[in-house]
Amino acid sequence: MNSNVHIAEVICGQLEKGLAVVLATIADVRGSSPRHLGAKMVVTADGKSHGTIGGSLLEADAIKMAGRVLSERKPALVEFDLDAGGPDSSGMICGGKAVVLFDFISPDKVNQDIFRRWRDAALAGTSFFFLTYLRDSDHGMIVNGHTLLFPGGETIGNTTPSIPLAEAVKEAARTASATTVINGGDTRVIIDPVRKAATLYCFGAGHVALPTARIAAMAGFRIVVIDDRAEYANAERFPDAERTGVVKDYAHAFNGLEIDVDSFVVIMTRGHQFDRVVLEQALFTPAGYIGMISSRRKRDAVFQELLTKGFKKKELARVHAPIGIDIGSETPEEIAVSIVAQLIKERAGKKA
Numbered sequence: 001m002n003s004n005v006h007i008a009e010v011i012c013g014q015l016e017k018g019l020a021v022v023l024a025t026i027a028d029v030r031g032s033s034p035r036h037l038g039a040k041m042v043v044t045a046d047g048k049s050h051g052t053i054g055g056s057l058l059e060a061d062a063i064k065m066a067g068r069v070l071s072e073r074k075p076a077l078v079e080f081d082l083d084a085g086g087p088d089s090s091g092m093i094c095g096g097k098a099v100v101l102f103d104f105i106s107p108d109k110v111n112q113d114i115f116r117r118w119r120d121a122a123l124a125g126t127s128f129f130f131l132t133y134l135r136d137s138d139h140g141m142i143v144n145g146h147t148l149l150f151p152g153g154e155t156i157g158n159t160t161p162s163i164p165l166a167e168a169v170k171e172a173a174r175t176a177s178a179t180t181v182i183n184g185g186d187t188r189v190i191i192d193p194v195r196k197a198a199t200l201y202c203f204g205a206g207h208v209a210l211p212t213a214r215i216a217a218m219a220g221f222r223i224v225v226i227d228d229r230a231e232y233a234n235a236e237r238f239p240d241a242e243r244t245g246v247v248k249d250y251a252h253a254f255n256g257l258e259i260d261v262d263s264f265v266v267i268m269t270r271g272h273q274f275d276r277v278v279l280e281q282a283l284f285t286p287a288g289y290i291g292m293i294s295s296r297r298k299r300d301a302v303f304q305e306l307l308t309k310g311f312k313k314k315e316l317a318r319v320h321a322p323i324g325i326d327i328g329s330e331t332p333e334e335i336a337v338s339i340v341a342q343l344i345k346e347r348a349g350k351k352a
Contacts, residue, residue, distance in 0.1 A: 003040070003051055003220055004194055008119035010042045010050045015107040015115060019045045020073070022066040026053050027077065027179060027190055028099035037179040038192050045070060053100065058082065062100055069102045075143045076102045077134070101190060103132060103143060110158040114146055117156050118194070125196040125222065127151065129173050132190040133159050144187065149173055165189070196262065197222045198288075198347050203253055203278045204268035205232035205244070208293060211336035212266065213238050219344055221264065226253055228274075250277045259285040264343055266323065268293040276302045283315055289346045291323035291339070 007023075014021045022043045029037055041051040041059065043066035053062060058080055069076055080098045105111055121128050128151070133144035147157030149170070161169065165184035172182050173191055180191045200216045202209050205227035213223045217240035224243045227233035233244045247253050250269065259265070265287045267278045275292055279302065282290045292299065299321040306316060324338030325345070 004122040004197065005119065007040050007042055007051050008115055008122055010044070011105060011115045012112070012119055014042075014044055015105070015112045018107045020070060020107055021045070021105050022069045023101075023103040023105055024053055024062050024066055025101045025103065025179070025190070025192065026098055027101045027181065030097040038194075041066075043067065043070070054098070058098065062102075065100075066102055069104050073104055073106075075104045075134075075141055077141055078102065101132065101134075111146070114148060114157060117148055121148070121150070122194070122196070125199070127196045128194055129176070130192040130194050131157070131159075131169060132192070133161065134188040134190065135186055161187070161189075198262045198264055199224060200264045200266060200343065201226065201257065201259070201287075202266050202268065203227075203250070204270065204274075204293075205229065205237065206268065206270055208268050208332045208335050208339075210237070211333045212268070212339050214240055215336050215340045216343060217241075219340055221343065224257070226257075227269075250274045251281075253278050254281045254285065259287050261286050261288045263287045264289040264291075264346070266291050266293075266339065266343075268323075272298050272302060276305055279319065280306060280309070280311075283311065283318065289320070289343065290318050291320035291342070293323050293335075293339075294321045296322060 011021055011023065024041045024043065026037055026039045039053045041049050041053045041062065043049050043063055047067060049063050053059060061080065065076065065078055078100050080100060082096050082098060129149040131147040131149055135142045135144050145157060145159030147155050147159050149155050165187065168182055168184060169189050169191060172180055176191050176193055178193065182189050182191065198221055200221040200223050202213055202223065202225045205225050209225060213225060217223050223238070223241040225233050225238050225241045226245045226247060228247050228249060230246045233246050235241065235244055238244050265282045267275050267282065269275050269278060275294065279292055294302070303316050320342065323342065324335060325341045327338050329335045329338045
């Protein structure tokens with residue numbers, strides 16, 4: 001499941017029961033860290049954690065800290081030393097430092113509305129910014145409130161910042177590709193981009209597609225499966241897919257699909273002639289990744305056909321074929337691991 005959806009569903013479920021939660025977010029990283037800026041974990045009143053900020057001792061210490069925040073009902077901003085040799089280390093060997101915001105989320109109506117909108121936006125595949133307003137006081141750090149900021153400028157939340165601060169936040173959000181902190185007098189604002197999940201469009205629903213869709217879903221991709229056989233492309237066969245579609249023929253495989261730079265196109269139909277038809281259409285899209293399962297011989301044959309149809313070598317250079325990372329895979333499950341590993345690598349490169 002998309003981690004943003006999962007986080008929001010856990011929070012919504014707890015708040016609707018009248019239970020507070022702690023949302024732990026990596027707000028700053030110096031040196032090496034097991035997870036990236038913005039990584040999140042929710043800790044509930046029963047001590048259970050959902051999501052991850054890095055596992056190992058960092059996460060164990062963070063869960064303990066979250067329990068204290070729940071007990072005291074006060075947020076905290078804590079720096080963890082990830083160097084095993086340091087006097088205040090968490091016993092890890094990453095060699096860096098991670099600053100984690102432990103945000104106490106009370107079950108009031110406003111928070112219920114904010115996180116319900118978060119869940120709905122994540123389910124709809126909408127990107128947005130989660131803003132947390134912090135202020136230092138004589139009694140420690142105070143969270144002044146939260147706001148969801150959408151690309152069109154719409155805001156949902158319980159904080160009304162000064163006009164200069166609001167404008168500074170919007171300006172920073174225009175270029176923020178990772179969690180960012182800005183200062184506005186006695187207030188700090190954590191600007192946390194919550195990106196829509198990348199979508200994997202799997203053309204072909206055969207024996208390799210099954211484990212590929214399953215593993216990709218576990219890795220946080222939204223899954224869409226397209227085939228020309230209804231007995232293959234269906235929700236029962238692909239329970240992790242957000243959508244399965246059946247086309248009369250692959251010449252119309254992209255009809256109705258919203259392909260953008262966050263789209264990953266994987267081509268694995270039952271024959272190279274169908275692969276070529278799908279690939280030809282994929283090359284006209286802005287998809288951030290295009291991969292085709294093939295041998296080098298099959299790839300060269302397909303590429304030659306496309307060259308004769310007017311495609312340029314530069315356009316064909318977008319295509320990953322043979323698809324996947326070379327790990328010596330043979331079985332459908334091993335091939336799927338190699339494919340999803342490459343998808344994850346590409347996705348991480350887009351975030352960098």
